[in-house]
Amino acid sequence: MSGSRSASLVRPSVEVLNAYVPGEQPQGDGWIKLNTNENWFVAPSVLASVAKAATAYLRRYPDPVFSELRARLEARYGVPASQIICGNGSDEILTLLIRACAGEGDRIAFGEPSYSLYETLAQIQNAAPVGVPMGEAWELPVDGLIAVGAPLTLVTTPHAPSGTPFALADLERVAAGLSGVVAFDEAYVDFGGKSALEFLDRHPNVVVVRTMSKAFGLAGVRLGYAFGSAHVIDSLYKIKDSYNVDLLTQVAGCAALDAWDEYAAVNLETAARRDRVADALRGRFGWHVWPSATNFVLATPLDADAVVIARRLKTERILVRHFGQERLNRSLRISIGSEPEMNRFLDVLEQVVG
Numbered sequence: 001m002s003g004s005r006s007a008s009l010v011r012p013s014v015e016v017l018n019a020y021v022p023g024e025q026p027q028g029d030g031w032i033k034l035n036t037n038e039n040w041f042v043a044p045s046v047l048a049s050v051a052k053a054a055t056a057y058l059r060r061y062p063d064p065v066f067s068e069l070r071a072r073l074e075a076r077y078g079v080p081a082s083q084i085i086c087g088n089g090s091d092e093i094l095t096l097l098i099r100a101c102a103g104e105g106d107r108i109a110f111g112e113p114s115y116s117l118y119e120t121l122a123q124i125q126n127a128a129p130v131g132v133p134m135g136e137a138w139e140l141p142v143d144g145l146i147a148v149g150a151p152l153t154l155v156t157t158p159h160a161p162s163g164t165p166f167a168l169a170d171l172e173r174v175a176a177g178l179s180g181v182v183a184f185d186e187a188y189v190d191f192g193g194k195s196a197l198e199f200l201d202r203h204p205n206v207v208v209v210r211t212m213s214k215a216f217g218l219a220g221v222r223l224g225y226a227f228g229s230a231h232v233i234d235s236l237y238k239i240k241d242s243y244n245v246d247l248l249t250q251v252a253g254c255a256a257l258d259a260w261d262e263y264a265a266v267n268l269e270t271a272a273r274r275d276r277v278a279d280a281l282r283g284r285f286g287w288h289v290w291p292s293a294t295n296f297v298l299a300t301p302l303d304a305d306a307v308v309i310a311r312r313l314k315t316e317r318i319l320v321r322h323f324g325q326e327r328l329n330r331s332l333r334i335s336i337g338s339e340p341e342m343n344r345f346l347d348v349l350e351q352v353v354g
């Protein structure tokens, strides 16, 4: 089948797209993974529920509108089920928002740097990503975001990859200052941030996006959810895949919400360990560590090369995250694992930098 068609079989914008590069997922056991902010804990009751649900019913399609899951989310967060949608990870919710709100060439604003997938998702939809520089100490560029006036603005809160929490007043200024949709991506809020959920009553343009990948230890099953006005949420239902959340994921999500208190205690413990690790990095190693309200810290070794340290940690089967962007390339983002994992990390680091 030869023909005159030569160049590319895909859209030009896809041809030139730089795909998002997820953190490394190593094969085999024995790794200490501090590179993708997963939880070190998963509730045994969640695993038991999933095992119990793995029956012949898997031949059937799952509930396309995840009724049980939404009923539990409504009970837990006090937002009506009609204002809740779930997705295949919060990444899917972000895609739906972009597809719903931004047409070709429309701007999508976010703090730069923040979750780098935003830019890629915008490019995939042929929208125009606009990164507004974060402040010197990772302050939210409230006026800069408002000035863009985008039909969709994405705010990572607490911020990633710095871990910085924002004042609710600043977040609300963004919501109030824009007529387009403002999505607060609260992936890490359960480790110490303040939620924008209360804005829903006052600002119909607000969407709050959550994930079960971090605070609920379910990165492997892929479950995100979002709260917003019925109008915006209805629009996301119109464009989602019919069965975007599989049966086992819905079961896992319900069981995780039932184990709320257990996760709350674990996440408090993680937050305390984060502060201890940050103190150790500052005190023992003299690193600069940004204050964090998440399950990771962004740390800058002052007299050593971050890339070299990451490489040497990897030879000891410890993964941390390094980003190539100029503002971040002298730092490492370190997830907070279990107590033994963090003790081992600090011991190995001592050998590496010593």
Ligand SMILES: Cc1ncc(COP(=O)(O)O)c(C=O)c1O
Pocket (backbone or CB within 6 Å): 036, 037, 088, 089, 090, 091, 092, 115, 156, 160, 185, 187, 210, 211, 212, 213, 219, 222, 223, 224
């Ligand atoms: C800020 C932020 N938002 C969203 C996500 C994606 O989460 P999910 O696993 O639910 O797709 C991540 C994952 O690292 C993240 O850091």
